[in-house]
Amino acid sequence: xxxxxxxxxxxxxxxxxxxxxxxxxxxxxxxxxxxxxxxxxxxxxxxxxxxxxxxxxxxxxxxxxxxxxxxxxxxxxxxxxxxxxxxxxxxxxxxxxxxxxxxxxxxxxxxxxxxxxxxxxxxxxxxxxxxxxxxxxxxxxxxxxxxxxxxxxxxxxxxxxxxxxxxxxxxxxxxxxxxxxxxxxxxxxxxxxxxxxxxxxxxxxxxxxxxxxxxxxxxxxxxxxxxxxxxxxxxxxxxxxxxxxxxxxxxxxxxxxxxxxxxxxxxxxxxxxxxxxxxxxxxxxxxxxxxxxxxxxxxxxxxxxxxx
Amino acid sequence: xxxxxxxxxxxxxxxxxxxxxxxxxxxxxxxxxxxxxxxxxxxxxxxxxxxxxxxxxxxxxxxxxxxxxxxxxxxxxxxxxxxxxxxxxxxxxxxxxxxxxxxxxxxxxxxxxxxxxxxxxxxxxxxxxxxxxxxxxxxxxxxxxxxxxxxxxxxxxxxxxxxxxxxxxxxxxxxxxxxxxxxxxxxxxxxxxxxxxxxxxxxxxxxxxxxxxxxxxxxxxxxxxxxxxxxxxxxxxxxxxxxxxxxxxxxxxxxxxxxxxxxxxxxxxxxxxxxxxxxxxxxxxxxxxxxxxxxxxxxxxxxxxxxxxxxxxxxxxxxxxxxxxxxxxxxxxxxxxxxxxxxxxxxxxxxxxxxxxxxxxxxxxxxxxxxxxxxxxxxxxxxxxxxxxxxxxxxxxxxxxxxxxxxxxxxxxxxxxxxxxxxxxxxxxxxxxxxxxxxxxxxxxxxxxxxxx
Numbered sequence: 001x002x003x004x005x006x007x008x009x010x011x012x013x014x015x016x017x018x019x020x021x022x023x024x025x026x027x028x029x030x031x032x033x034x035x036x037x038x039x040x041x042x043x044x045x046x047x048x049x050x051x052x053x054x055x056x057x058x059x060x061x062x063x064x065x066x067x068x069x070x071x072x073x074x075x076x077x078x079x080x081x082x083x084x085x086x087x088x089x090x091x092x093x094x095x096x097x098x099x100x101x102x103x104x105x106x107x108x109x110x111x112x113x114x115x116x117x118x119x120x121x122x123x124x125x126x127x128x129x130x131x132x133x134x135x136x137x138x139x140x141x142x143x144x145x146x147x148x149x150x151x152x153x154x155x156x157x158x159x160x161x162x163x164x165x166x167x168x169x170x171x172x173x174x175x176x177x178x179x180x181x182x183x184x185x186x187x188x189x190x191x192x193x194x195x196x197x198x199x200x201x202x203x204x205x206x207x208x209x210x211x212x213x214x215x216x217x218x219x220x221x222x223x224x225x226x227x228x229x230x231x232x233x234x235x236x237x238x239x240x241x242x243x244x245x246x247x248x249x250x251x252x253x254x255x256x257x258x259x260x261x262x263x264x265x266x267x268x269x270x271x272x273x274x275x276x277x278x279x280x281x282x283x284x285x286x287x288x289x290x291x292x293x294x295x296x297x298x299x300x301x302x303x304x305x306x307x308x
Numbered sequence: 309x310x311x312x313x314x315x316x317x318x319x320x321x322x323x324x325x326x327x328x329x330x331x332x333x334x335x336x337x338x339x340x341x342x343x344x345x346x347x348x349x350x351x352x353x354x355x356x357x358x359x360x361x362x363x364x365x366x367x368x369x370x371x372x373x374x375x376x377x378x379x380x381x382x383x384x385x386x387x388x389x390x391x392x393x394x395x396x397x398x399x400x401x402x403x404x405x406x407x408x409x410x411x412x413x414x415x416x417x418x419x420x421x422x423x424x425x426x427x428x429x430x431x432x433x434x435x436x437x438x439x440x441x442x443x444x445x446x447x448x449x450x451x452x453x454x455x456x457x458x459x460x461x462x463x464x465x466x467x468x469x470x471x472x473x474x475x476x477x478x479x480x481x482x483x484x485x486x487x488x489x490x491x492x493x494x495x496x497x498x499x500x501x502x503x504x505x506x507x508x509x510x511x512x513x514x515x516x517x518x519x520x521x522x523x524x525x526x527x528x529x530x531x532x533x534x535x536x537x538x539x540x541x542x543x544x545x546x547x548x549x550x551x552x553x554x555x556x557x558x559x560x561x562x563x564x565x566x567x568x569x570x571x572x573x574x575x576x577x578x579x580x581x582x583x584x585x586x587x588x589x590x591x592x593x594x595x596x597x598x599x600x601x602x603x604x605x606x607x608x609x610x611x612x613x614x615x616x617x618x619x620x621x622x623x624x625x626x627x628x629x630x631x632x633x634x635x636x637x638x639x640x641x642x643x644x645x646x647x648x649x650x651x652x653x654x655x656x657x658x659x660x661x662x663x664x665x666x667x668x669x670x671x672x673x674x675x676x677x678x679x680x681x682x683x684x685x686x687x688x689x690x691x692x693x694x695x696x697x698x699x700x701x702x703x704x705x706x707x708x709x710x711x712x713x714x715x716x717x718x719x720x721x722x723x724x725x726x727x728x729x730x731x732x733x734x735x736x737x738x739x740x741x742x743x744x745x746x747x748x749x750x751x752x753x754x755x756x757x758x759x760x761x
Contacts, residue, residue, distance in 0.1 A: 054597070054634055054635065056634060056635050056636060056637075057634045063600075063630070063632060063634075063759075063761060064758070064759060064760060064761045065592065065594060065600055065761055066550040066552070066590070066592035066602070066761055067549075067550055067592055067594045067600075069544070069550070070544070070549075070550050073493060073544060084756065087756045087758065088756060088757075088758055088759055089758060089759060090758070091758040092758045092759070092760055095466060095486060095488070096544075097544075098490065098493045098494065098495050098544050099493075100463070100488055100489035100490075103460070103463070103488055103489075104460065105460075105463070106463075128721070128723055128753075131721070132721065132722060227721055227722060228720075228721060229675050229676065254637060255637050256637055257637050257638075257639065258637065
């Protein structure tokens with residue numbers, strides 16, 4: 001009798017252990033938290049999502065920590081921003097993960113830039129005398145909720161392909177999410193209608209998609225060239241331009257040191273707007289909340305302007 | 309009364325067992341159905357957005373078994389149906405070799421050139437610089453021109469090579485294939501490669517925090533670091549933290565690559581014991597978002613040419629601490645790295661042991677500036693009686709040697725670097741310490757290489 005009981009207990013325990021990884025959920029790893037938030041929005045409970053980078057990190061410079069290779073080892077789907085944004089850290093992790101599903105060219109690898117209407121695609125030959133340029137186009141497209149919607153739909157399609165049993169659910173989720181996002185976008189556009197044509201200074205070339213959406217005009221960047229820190233003579237030129245054109249804002253991502261931006265803004269004078277580099281996915285923030293927060297900080301420029 | 313209800317315990321056992329089997333098969337099958345072949349030639353064509361899902365759901369086990377019988381098991385799972393390379397209609401010909409266009413993206417041939425040059429000044433007439441790519445004489449030094457090539461070959465292999473050009477020739481530093489689709493988290497590398505012994509050995513000068521190699525490596529392995537033709541198997545264990553086990557068999561000859569083993573002698577390989585065997589355990593601990601710890605244990609064993617069946621054993625450990633704030637805007641990077649090598653050599657009528665190691669700290673205090681300091685230490689070889697013995701490889705090395713180096717590095721961008729380094733090298737068998745000063749320039753052009761941790 002005893003052995004029977006023991007074997008039963010052992011089998012039950014073992015089956016529970018084995019059953020954990022065999023859950024039906026699709027295991028998705030994204031490079032950036034914005035992509036994680038979009039995946040969660042269309043995947044819901046059917047997906048387990050984790051982002052490799054935090055929203056507070058500069059996406060150009062992420063350490064290829066071995067623990068990230070560990071996360072990729074069990075992934076069914078890896079979603080990246082593409083356009084060489086992750087080129088400094090992702091390829092080694094993909095190889096190191098020893099996971100054939102997520103290698104480039106397999107259905108388990110998705111480059112989200114395929115769904116985006118790209119901006120700043122170089123039309124002439126580029127080299128690095130232009131700084132750290134992205135030859136495929138500007139990769140900071142998730143600041144524009146219209147591109148976010150396109151990416152969400154693309155992710156839903158890929159999930160539907162990988163997990164065809166739940167295809168209808170993914171597509172329905174995507175439709176619902178895009179409708180929600182579009183409704184929110186109309187509200188955001190109303191709130192920021194005053195930005196149309198407004199001249200803006202920015203730190204790094206992260207602005208084209210945001211400018212394309214909201215209609216403001218980035219007239220100069222504090223970085224003389226992408227990836228090269230501001231120097232006095234260049235900052236002086238930017239200051240002159242900003243005063244001539246009466247720039248109202250200096251935009252900077254939260255992962256850059258804002259000391260120079262604050263100084264220049266004081267001299268123009270203009271408002272500094274710090275944009276959160278990404279959704280705080282770890283704390284449960286959604287993509288819509290993230291954009292909403294960004295819209296809020298852009299809006300403050302006007303309310304502060306009215307007050308002063 | 310049914311037989312089942314009469315024996316509830318048996319029923320429980322059977323039920324549990326069935327559950328176990330079903331769970332096991334579920335986990336073995338993975339929740340993602342394998343993709344079907346697709347005729348596209350684009351890298352992502354197998355997964356066009358909007359294409360209807362072609363994987364039939366709801367297959368019966370019999371149908372699956374039939375498919376597996378016809379197509380050879382599920383070793384193909386996860387292997388893509390399309391690659392960026394055009395299909396070759398006949399083996400060994402048919403299509404000419406197509407050179408991928410530049411800017412074709414990350415999944416074609418990535419090439420980069422790395423140039424390292426240095427101006428150097430030494431107080432000593434005969435500097436004790438052991439690294440093959442160290443600045444080693446007064447005046448200008450071409451440390452190396454490295455051509456680094458990497459590409460995915462097909463769904464099963466990745467290809468990497470590092471060719472090093474000196475002023476007088478070319479050497480194949482590394483040229484190896486890496487598997488991409490082995491099951492069970494296994495990976496094989498085959499070809500010529502740097503062994504994974506320790507932390508610094510598998511890396512290239514481009515990734516170093518100093519302009520020269522620690523003398524521990526040149527003394528134990530040779531000026532080029534430990535490498536050879538061979539094969540390596542590594543396994544990423546299923547443990548909840550990062551534990552990687554690596555074992556390799558490599559050629560044990562080479563004055564500059566395996567000097568503690570067969571070195572310059574050209575002994576014929578008669579059995580696997582005539583090769584160098586290396587085993588490495590690497591563990592990684594993300595202590596916080598900002599602080600990481602990597603710890604490695606390495607061991608290598610191989611024949612040495614001092615007599616019949618004489619062997620050399622090497623034991624090493626490496627610790628790497630990296631602090632880099634990522635929860636706030638910061639360009640700070642602080643690293644601390646220690647490596648130790650314990651060597652045991654059988655020689656005629658004696659066993660020689662010695663220890664070499666280094667410790668270094670590097671602090672990147674702004675986007676473009678960093679400072680680093682390093683302390684190195686090496687003991688003379690001692691025999692079984694504890695007395696200093698004559699070292700057949702370094703006969704002059706009769707006392708301790710220590711070296712202290714410090715440098716400042718300036719990066720105009722990620723692709724160029726200027727480094728000013730000063731060192732005091734105190735080999736106690738010399739009358740006085742030697743001083744040196746380097747100004748090193750590095751330029752990287754071509755594809756943006758990925759940085760290893």
